[in-house]
Amino acid sequence: MHSQQDFLRDAMHRLNLTRDRFADRLGIRRRALDTWLLPSDSSESRAMPDMVEKFVLEILRHAAQDGQGALAADSRAAQPLAERIAFEGKPQLLSVSQFDRDSLEALFQVADIMQPIARRQKVSRVLEGAVLGSLFFEASTRTRVSFGAAFCRLGGTVCDTTGFTFSSMAKGESIYDTSRVMSGYVDALVVRHPEQGSVTEFARATNIPVINAGDGPGEHPSQAILDLYTLQREFSRLGKLIDGTHVALVGDLKYGRTVHSLIRLLSLYQGLKFTLVAPSSLEMPSYLLELVARQGHVIEQTQSLETGLHGADVVYATRIQRERFNGESIEGYAPDFQVCKSLVDAVCKADTILMHPLPRDGRPGANDLSTDLNYDP
């Protein structure tokens, strides 16, 4: 039998990939790959998860089967990222469906490069003179401020309007008119709006970059991209892969746009198991369930937190979006239905990752992530 080291070396050789490119292809950190490639008697050497072998074999099978396809993919990879993920030919980000696995990983590489700038260890003025228009017609703290802060850190400035009351939409102005006029003043728009599909309407009215910062119960692409980026970094620390992982999504899966975008992005990976834990009136929309099932993932729906969280590698909890309720009742959804420390200690693994897009409803009796987990590592 081949050793793990021979197997990986042979695969890199056959795929004609460097260690860096191979690690990217697997969606893991170069460091994790290095530890798998060390001689097995070295103290730093680590056994690779079984899933990696399956995944590598799958990549090899695809590469052999479809040389033509690989050539096409290479020419796509040579295209600038903004073109690869364009929306109707424009540099706009409206849905995570604009990504495939390669473009997502290319974006993560850009994020890696930006980290020292975000931490102010490096300075970039690449957006000097540029103006971002930030239009938030719904409540927001982190999305609005983080987009604004990112733009400012890169040397640009931000003009914003928040809520309907203080914008011309309160005077009956259409999305089309607002978008056309704004694009005469600013170089890019970040938009949050309570209606699904509304940000796409903004985007279609202009040629400037438009980013969807949440369109009602539709999508929240930037949140999902950063969730996946976080996950990938944590997994590479743990030597785990996103392929084959078990993710529990908890809370309001009907109206929670962050989970809508996240489940789509995770579906780009292979062989996942999703357990969806929601009150029966707030289950994941069926169009998303069908999409995920078509990609060959396993989906289990339950109303029991114990069942849903058992053995999960990732628990992603969300807030109940009462402001979007349309007559739904969550009666029977008891106050003790909560992801809390005693539950996590009882059913999760030591390395289970707990996530939440925030904001968390911290009021007494809220069915949200409990504050008794604040000091959980």
Ligand code: NCD
């Ligand atoms: C979420 C949103 O607005 O969709 N927050 C966020 O932007 N990170 C989640 C929520 O409101 O519950």
